[in-house]
Amino acid sequence: MALGSRRRLFQEREGGAGSGSGKIRQDQRWMETGLCEVEAKSEDEMMTTTQKKMARARLDVGADPMPLYMASAGEQKQKQKGGGGDEDGGKGEGGQKLAEKGEELKEEMDNLLDEIDAVLEENAEEFVKNYVQRGGE
Amino acid sequence: MAISTIMGTEIEFGITVKNDPDFDPISSCVLIVNAYREDPEGRILWDYDQENPLADARGFQVEGEKYTPNQQENIARNKTLINGARYYVDHAHPEYSSPEVTNARDLVIHEKAGERIAEISRREANTLLPEGAEMLVYKNNSDRKGNSYGCHENYLMDRRTSFKQVVEPLLPFFSTRQIWCGAGKVGSENRGHPCSYQISQRADFFETEVALDTMVKRPIVNTRDEPHADREKYRRLHVIVGDSNMSEYTIYLRNGVTALVLAMIEDGAVTKDLSLRDPVRAIRDVSHDPSLRVRLPMDDGKHRTALEIQNDFLEMVLAYTSSRSLDPIQKDVLEKWQEVLGALARDPMELDTRIDWIMKKRLIENYMSRKKLDWSDSQIQMLDLQYHDLRPDKGLYFLLERQGKAVRIVTDEEIQHAIHNPPTDTRAYFRGECLRRYPGEVFGVNWDSISFGLGDDSIKRVMMSEPTKGTKQFVESLLDRSRTAAQLLENMQS
Numbered sequence: 001m002a003l004g005s006r007r008r009l010f011q012e013r014e015g016g017a018g019s020g021s022g023k024i025r026q027d028q029r030w031m032e033t034g035l036c037e038v039e040a041k042s043e044d045e046m047m048t049t050t051q052k053k054m055a056r057a058r059l060d061v062g063a064d065p066m067p068l069y070m071a072s073a074g075e076q077k078q079k080q081k082g083g084g085g086d087e088d089g090g091k092g093e094g095g096q097k098l099a100e101k102g103e104e105l106k107e108e109m110d111n112l113l114d115e116i117d118a119v120l121e122e123n124a125e126e127f128v129k130n131y132v133q134r135g136g137e
Numbered sequence: 138m139a140i141s142t143i144m145g146t147e148i149e150f151g152i153t154v155k156n157d158p159d160f161d162p163i164s165s166c167v168l169i170v171n172a173y174r175e176d177p178e179g180r181i182l183w184d185y186d187q188e189n190p191l192a193d194a195r196g197f198q199v200e201g202e203k204y205t206p207n208q209q210e211n212i213a214r215n216k217t218l219i220n221g222a223r224y225y226v227d228h229a230h231p232e233y234s235s236p237e238v239t240n241a242r243d244l245v246i247h248e249k250a251g252e253r254i255a256e257i258s259r260r261e262a263n264t265l266l267p268e269g270a271e272m273l274v275y276k277n278n279s280d281r282k283g284n285s286y287g288c289h290e291n292y293l294m295d296r297r298t299s300f301k302q303v304v305e306p307l308l309p310f311f312s313t314r315q316i317w318c319g320a321g322k323v324g325s326e327n328r329g330h331p332c333s334y335q336i337s338q339r340a341d342f343f344e345t346e347v348a349l350d351t352m353v354k355r356p357i358v359n360t361r362d363e364p365h366a367d368r369e370k371y372r373r374l375h376v377i378v379g380d381s382n383m384s385e386y387t388i389y390l391r392n393g394v395t396a397l398v399l400a401m402i403e404d405g406a407v408t409k410d411l412s413l414r415d416p417v418r419a420i421r422d423v424s425h426d427p428s429l430r431v432r433l434p435m436d437d438g439k440h441r442t443a444l445e446i447q448n449d450f451l452e453m454v455l456a457y458t459s460s461r462s463l464d465p466i467q468k469d470v471l472e473k474w475q476e477v478l479g480a481l482a483r484d485p486m487e488l489d490t491r492i493d494w495i496m497k498k499r500l501i502e503n504y505m506s507r508k509k510l511d512w513s514d515s516q517i518q519m520l521d522l523q524y525h526d527l528r529p530d531k532g533l534y535f536l537l538e539r540q541g542k543a544v545r546i547v548t549d550e551e552i553q554h555a556i557h558n559p560p561t562d563t564r565a566y567f568r569g570e571c572l573r574r575y576p577g578e579v580f581g582v583n584w585d586s587i588s589f590g591l592g593d594d595s596i597k598r599v600m601m602s603e604p605t606k607g608t609k610q611f612v613e614s615l616l617d618r619s620r621t622a623a624q625l626l627e628n629m630q631s
Contacts, residue, residue, distance in 0.1 A: 033615060034564065034606020037599050037629060112540055113507050116500075116520070119531045124519035127155075128281070131522060134162055134229035136149045136286030137351035137377065 139400035140371075143293035143563060143604045144392055145237050146248050148381055149230040149286040150255055150527070151275035154266065162229035165262075165272060167213055169231050172261035173254060175556065176219050179576035182208065183215035183225065184598075187365075187583040193349050194300045194362035194372065217582040219573040220558055221565030222247070224254060230286050231255060231274070236565030237293075237584075237604050240466045241393030243560055245385050246547045250555035252276060256527045257556075276381045277525035278338035281518065283326045285342045287351065288381035292374045292396060293366065293604055298403045303374065304347055304358050306402055309411040310395075310450055311357050311378045312420040313443035315340065316429060317477050318391040320380035321494030323501070323512060323521040325425065332425045333512035334501070336494045338380040340424030346416050351377050357416055365584035367602040374399065378420075383525060383534035385546040386491040390477065393470030397454050406457040411446055412436035419443075427498065429481060444481055451478055491544050496537060497524050564607030570616050571625075578622035589622040597626055 121127045152169065154160040185206075191199045206214060214226040221236030233251035238244050259274050266272060279285045294303070319336035329341040348356035361375040362368075376395070382388045401407060413419045414434040422431050423443040432440035441449075451474060458471065480487040489499040501520050504510070510517055526532035537543045559569030564585075571587055572579055580590035581598075588598035601607045619625035 033567075033611045033629070034603035034608075035567065035599050035601055035612070035629060037597055037626060108540070109503055112500075112536070112542070113504055115536055115540075116504060116533065119523075119533075119536065120516070121519055121523060125515035128515050128518045128522065131151070131153055131280050132282055133151050133153075133280040133284045133286060135284045135352055136228050136230040136232075137289070 139403040140293065140295045141605055142239055142396050142400070143237050144239075144241075144244055144396060145235045145291045146244065146251075146392070147232060147234040147287070147289040147291070148248065148251055148276060149227060149232045149288070151277055151280065151286065151525075152229075152231060153273050153275075155271045155273060157266065157270040163226070166226040166229060166231050168265065169255070169258050169262045169272065169274070170216055170224055170226055171213060172265070173216060173218075173224060173258035174261060175254075175257065176216070177573065177576035179572070179579060180212050181215075181217055181572070181576075181579050182211050182581035183217065183223070184581035184583040184586060184588060185211075187586055189363055190361055191349070192362040194360040195347075196300075199349050217568070217572060217579075218254070219569045220247070220250065220555055221560065221563075221569035222251065222254075223582075224251075224258075231258075236559050236569065237563040238560045238565075239562050239605075240464070241389050241396065241470055242466050242546065244392045245388050246551045246555045247560065248388055249385065249547065249552045252527055253552060253556055256529070259527065274527045275522060275525040276383060276527060277320065277522065278381050279322065279326065279342075281322075281324060281326055281521075285327075285339060285355075287339075287377050288379050289351075290376040290379055290392060290395065292376070292399050293364070294372045294374050294399060295403050296364075296368065296370050296372050298372070300360070300372075302405075303399075303402055305410075305412065306398070306407045307358050308346060308416040309413050309419075309446055310398055311376070312413060312416045313423055313433075313446045314391075314394070315380070315420070315424060315494075316443045316447060316481060317394075317474070317488075317492055318379065318382060318387050319424065319492075319494040320382050320387075320525075321497040321521075323518050329421060330425060334427060334498060335424045336427055337420075337424040339378065340420045343378065343417060343420050357420060366604050371604075380493070381525065382493050383532075384491060384493045384496060384543060386473070386544045387493045389546045390470065390474055393466070394454075394474045397458070397467060397470065398450060401454055401457040404457065406453065408453055408456070409449055410437065411441075411449055427485070427494070429485065444478065447478055451475060490537075490542050493534075496534075496543065497521065500524070500533065500537065561609035562605075564601040564604050566609050567601060567607030567612050567616075570612070571622070574616060574619075575622040575625070589626065591623050591626075599626070599629070 152162060152165055154165055188203070191201050191203065193199055216224045218224055223234040225232055233255060235244070235247040235251055238247055255274050259272050262272050278288060315337040320338045322335050322338045325332050325335060325341055327341040342355050343357050344354045345356045347358045347360060348354065349360045350356065351359060355377065357378050359375045359377045362372060364371045364373045379391060382391060412435065414436055419433045422433065429442060429444050432442055434440055454471065463471065477488060477492065485495050486499060488495045490496065501517055504520060505517060520533060523531065524533040529535045534543065559565040568582065568587055575589070578589045578591065579587060580596050581588045585602055586598050586600050588596050590596050615628055616625065619628050
């Protein structure tokens with residue numbers, strides 16, 4: 001698309017709902033990259049626009065969060081355990097007697113249920129009762 | 138075929154702190170988001186100037202106030218990551234918005250990377266809590282007390298497709314797709330009919346067909362018209378009706394199939410009117426019927442089951458795609474969808490390693506029969522919750538995965554890589570790479586822009602209105618030539 005028509009599109013976009021508040025001040029260039037520089041604002045200007053609109057919807061976070069942020073400077077980077085292997089049991093289908101297969105499946109299930117018992121949150125009743133969220137989105 | 142596929146997901150996590158009588162969700166969210174320290178340091182704003190969540194796709198602007206925090210709050214609540222994602226505090230939930238990707242497989246990789254990022258920061262956050270307290274994070278959608286939080290899918294669409302054209306087929310599609318992408322839930326809430334187990338986490342919360350709201354009176358089709366891209370060319374379909382899935386296979390189908398259906402809609406290839414008489418009632422009735430037998434009244438006077446409606450969609454998509462060339466992932470998605478609908482017709486339990494609501498149901502039923510428990514038992518509710526626990530050693534979904542009882546779509550290595558690397562084939566690449574290369578110079582970010590502070594009191598904003606540009610192919614050499622953001626801007630103009 002020619003630069004001229006791009007520019008027109010862009011200006012329309014600037015005027016429409018959801019557009020940025022800045023004006024096109026600099027020469028804008030569409031490159032193959034799909035990027036274009038559209039404005040040069042001073043930091044002051046940018047913050048004033050933002051700050052004018054703030055406060056109304058401001059949520060009180062209680063304590064200043066930054067000290068917590070600073071406090072987490074601890075270096076420990078914990079390695080992800082990963083989700084575990086990819087193996088799918090590797091049970092050959094052919095030639096196995098049904099009874100053996102059934103026995104095997106039962107054993108697998110028993111192992112799974114034992115593992116659940118090992119990790120399931122204690123005091124389920126209390127835990128489930130206390131799990132309360134605020135609505136989101 | 139339609140326009141190129143661009144998609145992403147936004148996941149709101151549930152959060153709680155065990156053994157902390159003073160637990161406050163908002164400060165816990167700020168703590169966990171700020172505990173994420175894998176990326177280079179930077180004080181980077183989320184650029185709210187570019188947002189307009191009150192624009193309605195039906196062509197009007199809804200009145201209301203736009204949320205814009207002050208600078209310190211902004212920085213404390215928002216992290217934009219080098220993998221192109223946004224990790225932030227949304228109301229009282231930590232939220233992960235994945236970078237834009239071009240296909241369902243990459244979507245799985247990046248959604249799963251989001252789970253791990255939340256888990257990494259959860260563990261970091263725990264080192265700051267008082268002795269004995271432990272923060273826990275869940276990828277689910279409800280607390281079973283009537284509070285819901287979302288998993289939103291986003292799909293870039295052609296602006297020329299009228300919104301009406303989008304809504305009509307989507308109402309029956311969204312009301313019934315849960316039979317293969319529901320995450321399953323014990324019991325009901327929000328004044329739903331009592332039940333022991335239902336297919337969807339979210340169905341109880343949908344109260345209207347089409348609207349802008351996401352928090353009250355939730356609609357099956359959401360009308361938010363905020364494309365985060367050139368709005369002359371694109372719309373973004375903001376899908377709020379889905380569940381937070383754990384199973385890779387389910388996530389893959391959820392986004393892959395939905396993208397195919399949307400492409401069919403864009404190309405005007407919907408050949409059957411599948412309008413339901415009452416979609417809001419239907420979405421709940423389908424959810425409350427794991428036997429898949431309920432017959433839904435249709436506008437044409439007939440009745441169809443959710444599975445029959447999904448088979449009708451499959452048939453239309455097969456016809457639509459028969460004359461088009463699909464890429465290998467789209468082909469695979471289509472085959473898997475077909476397979477899954479076939480299995481649902483024979484015996485849904487065949488899918489107990491693939492589809493979340495069935496995996497969870499199998500797990501719970503086995504546990505119940507061994508322990509002689511029933512659905513109302515608190516241990517059963519605990520199983521439901523803990524299926525979505527993000528701890529790899531405690532989460533029950535991960536337990537299934539370890540035992541080979543969850544079919545994988547991607548590898549652990551791919552997920553791990555996506556924690557630190559953006560997709561290479563969307564503008565997320567440019568965003569992520571700028572954050573990696575010039576962290577000290579990035580001033581603010583939004584999906585379609587990135588601005589730089591160059592130390593001389595001026596802020597320069599670079600627009601990225603084309604989600605398919607700004608890719609590695611287009612900008613890698615530009616970035617390689619630019620040691621600083623100032624050079625980058627200079628090089629952009631030369």
